[in-house]
Amino acid sequence: MATRLKYVDPNRPRGALSRAYARFSGTRLARFISAKVVWKLDPYLLRATGGRFGMGLVLPTALLETRGARTGALRRNAVIYFHDGDRVTIVASKAGHERHPAWFHNLRAHPDVRFAGIPMRATVVEDEAERERLWTLADRVFAPFAAYRRDAAKANRTIPIVQLTA
Numbered sequence: 001m002a003t004r005l006k007y008v009d010p011n012r013p014r015g016a017l018s019r020a021y022a023r024f025s026g027t028r029l030a031r032f033i034s035a036k037v038v039w040k041l042d043p044y045l046l047r048a049t050g051g052r053f054g055m056g057l058v059l060p061t062a063l064l065e066t067r068g069a070r071t072g073a074l075r076r077n078a079v080i081y082f083h084d085g086d087r088v089t090i091v092a093s094k095a096g097h098e099r100h101p102a103w104f105h106n107l108r109a110h111p112d113v114r115f116a117g118i119p120m121r122a123t124v125v126e127d128e129a130e131r132e133r134l135w136t137l138a139d140r141v142f143a144p145f146a147a148y149r150r151d152a153a154k155a156n157r158t159i160p161i162v163q164l165t166a
Contacts, residue, residue: 005116008060008082010137019143021059026144031095046078059142062116064090069109077103081115082141084134088115088164091138096151096159104160113164120164134161 014022024030046063061078068075079090092104107113107122114120125131138145138161145159152159 005062005088005118006060008141010082010084010140014140018059022143025059025142026147034095035097047076063114064103064107065114066103066106067110069106072110075103075106077101079103080142082137084137084163086165088120089134089138090115090162090164091145092160092162093145093148093152095144096148098152098155098157100157100160104162107162115164118166120166122162122164125161125163131161 025034046061059080060082061080064077064079066075066077067073081088081090083089092101094101108124111122112119113122125134135145135149149159
């Protein structure tokens, strides 16, 4: 089920609705709802609508399909993304939780993934200067990433940044 992936320019100014939604997404209530409800429903909504609609509403989200690190079973997760040239960038934030999301462990074990139905190869960004540059872009797309970084740092976790190439 390949869909056309909408190009997300991180340098494009976000509209008022997008900024308001991002502010709400950074609240404790929204983080609770995201952890308990959204992450479970989003993959189904994105799959059923061919990637046109998800719980992120105004946020650029798409379906990431990985293989389980141990089982090899297909796993689907909705993730926020943006483009960096011809690469797609995703952030393994898990809302600043103390552990990485399961999908991150899966793509480390099996870096050939599908994103919005498109076969891609995942690479974790290790270079610190490149990470800083990408964080600047990521914060433009979704401002709560900054708070997630602070929360993760309190738990001694560095949030990974992943780039996908077709």
